[in-house]
Amino acid sequence: MKFLAVLLLLPSIAMAIPSKQVQFKNSLKVVIDNSTKPDVRPGMVVASPSRSNPDYYFDWVRDTALTYRALIDYYELKKDPKIKKMIFTWIDAEAYRQNQPTFTGLGEPKYFIDGSGYTGGWGRPQNDGPALRAIAMIKFARLLLKEGNQDYVLKFLYHGVLPADSVIKKDLEYTAHHWREPSFDLWEEEMGMHFYTLLAQYTALQEGEKLARELSDSAAADFYKSESRKIASMLKNDFMDSEIGIKTTIHRVNGGLGYKNSNVDVAPLLALLHNSPYQTLFPFKSTAVKRYVETLTSTFKNLYSINKAFPDMGVAIGRYPEDRYDGYATSGIGNPWFLATLALGEYHCQAGEKGKTQKQFERALFHSDRKGGMSEQFNHITGHMQGAYELTWSHNAFMTAMMRCNQI
Numbered sequence: 001m002k003f004l005a006v007l008l009l010l011p012s013i014a015m016a017i018p019s020k021q022v023q024f025k026n027s028l029k030v031v032i033d034n035s036t037k038p039d040v041r042p043g044m045v046v047a048s049p050s051r052s053n054p055d056y057y058f059d060w061v062r063d064t065a066l067t068y069r070a071l072i073d074y075y076e077l078k079k080d081p082k083i084k085k086m087i088f089t090w091i092d093a094e095a096y097r098q099n100q101p102t103f104t105g106l107g108e109p110k111y112f113i114d115g116s117g118y119t120g121g122w123g124r125p126q127n128d129g130p131a132l133r134a135i136a137m138i139k140f141a142r143l144l145l146k147e148g149n150q151d152y153v154l155k156f157l158y159h160g161v162l163p164a165d166s167v168i169k170k171d172l173e174y175t176a177h178h179w180r181e182p183s184f185d186l187w188e189e190e191m192g193m194h195f196y197t198l199l200a201q202y203t204a205l206q207e208g209e210k211l212a213r214e215l216s217d218s219a220a221a222d223f224y225k226s227e228s229r230k231i232a233s234m235l236k237n238d239f240m241d242s243e244i245g246i247k248t249t250i251h252r253v254n255g256g257l258g259y260k261n262s263n264v265d266v267a268p269l270l271a272l273l274h275n276s277p278y279q280t281l282f283p284f285k286s287t288a289v290k291r292y293v294e295t296l297t298s299t300f301k302n303l304y305s306i307n308k309a310f311p312d313m314g315v316a317i318g319r320y321p322e323d324r325y326d327g328y329a330t331s332g333i334g335n336p337w338f339l340a341t342l343a344l345g346e347y348h349c350q351a352g353e354k355g356k357t358q359k360q361f362e363r364a365l366f367h368s369d370r371k372g373g374m375s376e377q378f379n380h381i382t383g384h385m386q387g388a389y390e391l392t393w394s395h396n397a398f399m400t401a402m403m404r405c406n407q408i
Helices: 002-014 020-034 061-078 081-098 128-146 150-157 167-178 195-214 218-238 267-274 287-303 305-309 338-350 354-367 392-404
Strands: 191-194
Touching: 020 061, 020 354, 020 392, 061 081, 061 128, 061 392, 081 128, 081 150, 081 167, 128 150, 128 167, 128 195, 150 167, 167 195, 167 218, 191 195, 195 218, 195 267, 267 287, 267 338, 287 305, 287 338, 338 354, 338 392, 354 392
Parallel strands: none
Antiparallel strands: none
């Protein structure tokens, strides 16, 4: 244990832990850098600058939607014109992407950096992407409407005609017509019906109904409302569990991974956060959510050596306890992820437990490189970073947690 502690303390000997505010500025810079690479189609985002071991130099619809949701939140707070210009460029890129031929249409998860669909073998479709993109763009549409820019909204974001010719309308139509179909989960490993995907689809249609009604597309609004209620019924009836609180996946196709059997996963927690503040089906203080978070926390607290070595810090959280992806291959042992660890902090903030939130921030900052860098994972024994470096999702998760907790 002493040797483990020395390994963990080596980074702190070299450099002090940054403050949350300093890290926020660093994370914002990384998000902007990964969103403006000169060799990437303008408006697209690389998941990480890493081009090998692992190669993440692609644009994932999900990651990019979450990235721009964070930038839209930041624009709402700061009204930064440079960020607003980036958002407009992103909308143009998504409109282009939606019209590219792919294997699964709008359910295609991953794109080359020129905007064309990935043509190799992959877990497809992933139907959370269009829903998450719609949620982000609906928020921006509302900001534009408040600013008096209805013309842009009607022309590019939501035009109430069929076949759909605007970005949000296309995503809502796809979501409303395809939510019943099994798809791959956000970890791209299991095909079935997923709490994460369905909650995003529910929220997109719920918020889409409001926007459609506001923009005089009443028939579509009624359709989106009807479908969102059906999704809500499935979520409330089929995903509740008396022991773990919330199930992650049901109706698996072909058995999924074959070794993931606990149904304990950080994905439902991410779903609750990524759909906040819009969805009210699962309040943060509800019995089911609290039981789920307790199960998730205790599972990883007991699983990882670094949690036992530094018990006074927040709990390092991974994806799921059976995880075999170590950042490089699927033959190893899974590790804590920055985005998962930060998600638990954001949850505690939303639930009014700010002391626990601070500990989660401390845990994430402790395992960073102390210079603003955050990779995908940190080792469950040594605590050192590994996997894709400067993961965009890690940084936008830090930004989002800070903004939701009113700490910038």
